[in-house]
Amino acid sequence: MSSHPIKLSALQTRLFQAKAERKKSFEDIGKQLGRDEIYVAAIFYGQAKPTLDEIEKLSKYLNIPAAHLLAEFGPQFYPDRGGLMSIPPTDPVLYRLYEMIQVYGYPIKAIIHEKFGDGIMSAIDFSASVEKVEDPKGDRVKLVLDGKFLPYKKW
């Protein structure tokens, strides 16, 4: 089981423990829920709101009573997103993601504007995936971020 310096609730800790004891990956759980592995991890970290159906499947697969999951993730639960990391993050994996924005943020902004005009790439109507691309010179992480373009409204 993982030692999280970030603050997790008792239920979240239990989810991580059940996953470790059953030796399941987020991909395994994602197949049960019909969700991408990143999305499942987002539920574990309190960054996404599971449906009642997802809660039931989590309950069965990880053997945690649904009532316990509902007490925390029930209909009135809406995630208070973010706040897991300091800024900038100190963990090297997180920092590299952050550095990509520090260094290439303005270039990416410039290309989005050239291709789409004045607006943004949504972080709400959004999905992400991680793919492992094998390479003899060293495998590569392909991280795809996919968000709807939202043009600025004029009024």
Place this chain on the structure above:
Amino acid sequence: MSSHPIKLSALQTRLFQAKAERKKSFEDIGKQLGRDEIYVAAIFYGQAKPTLDEIEKLSKYLNIPAAHLLAEFGPQFYPDRGGLMSIPPTDPVLYRLYEMIQVYGYPIKAIIHEKFGDGIMSAIDFSASVEKVEDPKGDRVKLVLDGKFLPYKKW
């Protein structure tokens, strides 16, 4: 020409002006240089080191004397990367990129570890691209980040 609150050198401003006056996109320039449009924008923003060949091509295409470009981007130039934005960034395009890491950073880290083990996704042996995916419900920005996986050395 764009008004940049971020501090650009006189030469960088001249690059942006020449680009605007000639009505060229970063894609246009990238085709001349044989580089991706994001990479070209990174050169404009001082975040990448152009080769002598790229400097010559930039000089011809944008009609800026090569000597002027060499004075700033010559062999002894090594970018002092980052530092263009406040943290968190206030511009909504940049902020959304930053928010994706705030919200999905730990889930992405978890999946990278599950797929690759203990290590990081490199921001140095790295490339990025922006693709426009047309969609009747609203076009989508597909941002692909591609970095080599670097395992932690034990000693």
Place this chain on the structure above:
Amino acid sequence: MSSHPIKLSALQTRLFQAKAERKKSFEDIGKQLGRDEIYVAAIFYGQAKPTLDEIEKLSKYLNIPAAHLLAEFGPQFYPDRGGLMSIPPTDPVLYRLYEMIQVYGYPIKAIIHEKFGDGIMSAIDFSASVEKVEDPKGDRVKLVLDGKFLPYKKW
């Protein structure tokens, strides 16, 4: 019931739990108290001072002994307002509110001065409401902030 990363007192947590168990909305509770739903939520978050009458009604409607409510929200209680979020807030709902001020704060200030002269819009003699405006292109949130204009005193 909701998982609040923000620190709530034991009594506040109990209020949120009672509300979730009884499946009541802030609007339901607001009707009992004769108060707007935002105002009721402000009481739950410790941002407004309930009257003795409101405490009694909360006690009956949510089945929490009035003595328990009085021990925390009694006559000598005056809220220590704010401090619930980091600045800037990381939650996307809160951040968007914050971004509206980042981007349109100076324009709003300029219009207030043009319409009213030198002074401020009060955040004390103030009310707020949220309305759902249905729209075939996507429903809209109409947030109305209403504050007394206070002119600067000269002396």
Place this chain on the structure above:
Amino acid sequence: MSSHPIKLSALQTRLFQAKAERKKSFEDIGKQLGRDEIYVAAIFYGQAKPTLDEIEKLSKYLNIPAAHLLAEFGPQFYPDRGGLMSIPPTDPVLYRLYEMIQVYGYPIKAIIHEKFGDGIMSAIDFSASVEKVEDPKGDRVKLVLDGKFLPYKKW
């Protein structure tokens, strides 16, 4: 003309001066452009991208050569939004807006979720208006913020 501690470009300063010399309000200019007064002020503060048509009208009404406006606000200009104020802002008008979010941010978030479900109020597909409501006990500022509701995508 106003003294802006915030950094404006030479052209922005000229816009404010022309407006002051002609004794025009943002409402006056808005009528010429067919835009709300807040939107016009956002253009002045570099927070919105004017169309070519708007640039032409601004040029005529304020007697500034269109070429000068185009040099800064032309087709390749995309605002680098935000960054005008320190956080928290020190100006009392701006601070009160900020305080409204500090104190009522979580209550507003709670009501948005109760009325719309899991998602956010957009700051991009967004408009704002300021209305003066006369009142014998002191006139009131009615600030209406209107944003599209964007539900979180699941994947």
Place this chain on the structure above:
Amino acid sequence: MSSHPIKLSALQTRLFQAKAERKKSFEDIGKQLGRDEIYVAAIFYGQAKPTLDEIEKLSKYLNIPAAHLLAEFGPQFYPDRGGLMSIPPTDPVLYRLYEMIQVYGYPIKAIIHEKFGDGIMSAIDFSASVEKVEDPKGDRVKLVLDGKFLPYKKW
């Protein structure tokens, strides 16, 4: 009794509870101790050092054993002052005090120098009082801060 987001010791909480249960104001307690009401509140908040005589009077008036008060506020106790609030404070009452200094701090400094020369107004040889001034247009808070002028020593 009040809910203090600020961290109070168990004994300080007990002082506030005893005060609330007995329905006493700081003015009431101040009359018993022969101290101004602000000074008494400063003792409650751990910002002033009570004498043995004051401890005894507090003990009797609020019915808390003197030994308990002495264990925390005894002869070896010297307050570690400040640190109760974030900077800037988020509570509107505290923020307004802070804003008065933000806006009028340099003007006040200028007048002190014109009237007294080079030096400061002491915050140690200092007292403060709050007076309620009734006014048909709305009662006024008169806050008097009184500090010894200390001239800079030359050497």
Place this chain on the structure above:
Amino acid sequence: MSSHPIKLSALQTRLFQAKAERKKSFEDIGKQLGRDEIYVAAIFYGQAKPTLDEIEKLSKYLNIPAAHLLAEFGPQFYPDRGGLMSIPPTDPVLYRLYEMIQVYGYPIKAIIHEKFGDGIMSAIDFSASVEKVEDPKGDRVKLVLDGKFLPYKKW
């Protein structure tokens, strides 16, 4: 004339120079304008909006053309208040004012609530004065802050 590390506009610097050359105090200028000396200093520091009448009197008394004053302080000028100092301020005079709030802020808040109920002391409908109280043990600075009490509105 004083060396201001804080950034003043060219006109503000000119005001301070004219005042120093004519050896006038803020009290002297205040008598001409019919304003308190602190209020006059606030105008010099860009923290208050002078009327046309005050501008004319300043112009005559300090021998600065009214047109120059109007160009900066004219009808469309609305101060962008605050921002003159770092937080906490480093200058000892300013720091002591700040320390008074650090140490006695919560006690003052407690007394305001006991005397007035739930609300704030206004920093807008506000005035301040500095008085020199002679004392054989060392003269004292009496700083009086006078603000309207504003009760929280319920809705």
Place this chain on the structure above:
Amino acid sequence: MSSHPIKLSALQTRLFQAKAERKKSFEDIGKQLGRDEIYVAAIFYGQAKPTLDEIEKLSKYLNIPAAHLLAEFGPQFYPDRGGLMSIPPTDPVLYRLYEMIQVYGYPIKAIIHEKFGDGIMSAIDFSASVEKVEDPKGDRVKLVLDGKFLPYKKW
């Protein structure tokens, strides 16, 4: 045993206690594990991921049940690195390391670029060692940092 202001998990504290009670140095433990002493200390501080073999050896040498170590450091554990210190660190040993980078960071960067070109020194494919060099004028600490050079990819 050492008093760590930094937050360690219960298991980490137990590791430090077992080491102190058995009077073992990190060098002693390193010999058992076949790892450098700094690497072993990094495991204790949660900054490196031990293998199953290393966990077994730690268990035997320090007499802590392997099951307890596995519960925290098992296969699903991936360190959340960094975050142990404030920035800048206050401890003088840590601060001096930090100051070396403050003062000599740019010179070191310049030399790396001159010797290797555009790229970085990896902190992942990396090792460190501390050697004691005896010297009559005072022993010296020789800290060797050894990282792979990673050239920037062009794309």
Place this chain on the structure above:
Amino acid sequence: MSSHPIKLSALQTRLFQAKAERKKSFEDIGKQLGRDEIYVAAIFYGQAKPTLDEIEKLSKYLNIPAAHLLAEFGPQFYPDRGGLMSIPPTDPVLYRLYEMIQVYGYPIKAIIHEKFGDGIMSAIDFSASVEKVEDPKGDRVKLVLDGKFLPYKKW
């Protein structure tokens, strides 16, 4: 010549320009001065105090009048060290150095104490060197930091 976002004086910029125009490395200059290349770079960045002899040699080798160098680096010059970078630094080369301390700082501290007792590694009686170690799997940067151990004095 390099574009330095960090603020260099006119003379420092001239040193970098002369070095680039003559195509000299810090190693070349170091040989002239009898100093390590890092030490020479530290002089260029204003982080070390050159002797009169070193100034003369710099003057001859880079063809800058000694009087100009003496005007800035003369006998009364004592460097105001540090302050070149933000913290944490954004440049990836500098950040990796910083990350080494974030991650391995406490382990290094622990080993220094085990080998030397209570004290620090000096950053004053200190030297640093960068060596290129060729390696078929990728060349390595060997950074050696060498500082005198200073034991804490007891008194």
Place this chain on the structure above:
Amino acid sequence: MSSHPIKLSALQTRLFQAKAERKKSFEDIGKQLGRDEIYVAAIFYGQAKPTLDEIEKLSKYLNIPAAHLLAEFGPQFYPDRGGLMSIPPTDPVLYRLYEMIQVYGYPIKAIIHEKFGDGIMSAIDFSASVEKVEDPKGDRVKLVLDGKFLPYKKW
């Protein structure tokens, strides 16, 4: 006994309590240990490493079992110094020390360089003492800081 907002370990709290109950000053304890009173206070605050002999004497004088002291302050204990206060500190005694450096830090640096050349005053080979100097105009605190001068090494 004193109420410390700063975080002390259970053993440190016990040391302060034992000192208060026995009504001993740091000077009293210092005489037992043969150490300066400031040095003894530094041990209490976890800022200095006591020897085994000092631990034994503390144990006897304050009647705390040596085993308890050794469990925290034993041979493997090396203080993690600093971190007790926020920066700037809010307590007025600490702030005044801090202000002395804010105001006179550069002048002191200038004089050290004029008298000693390029180098620093050590905070490791260092001692401090506080002396009470009686004065009819008010007693004075004479704080002597004594540190070895360390010249910068050239290499």
Place this chain on the structure above:
Amino acid sequence: MSSHPIKLSALQTRLFQAKAERKKSFEDIGKQLGRDEIYVAAIFYGQAKPTLDEIEKLSKYLNIPAAHLLAEFGPQFYPDRGGLMSIPPTDPVLYRLYEMIQVYGYPIKAIIHEKFGDGIMSAIDFSASVEKVEDPKGDRVKLVLDGKFLPYKKW
């Protein structure tokens, strides 16, 4: 002449230049003015207010017209103290002073209270001196800080 990253006014720079050209130390200048060398340096750094007599002596000794000195340091000049350094300072000389307070601040506070009671050591009625104490093991810097004790007033 020294290169000051800290911002000095044109006149302050001229003072430093004149001092360097004449090869005078602050001690030399102090003898002319009848002031301690630290106090003179404080005037140069804008941290102390020179008298008219001191201005005249400075003028003669450094050959700068008194009118120029009076224009900046004249009767209406009151220093805006502090603000010269970042916090924490990066220069090692300044940092060591700062570290002495980080590490020994609470111990010094404890001893001041034990010797003087509740109050502070003044930074206003204050002087400082630096003495060079020769020592075969390395010369020592003796920094004496001397401030009036100010007891807290009760009211």
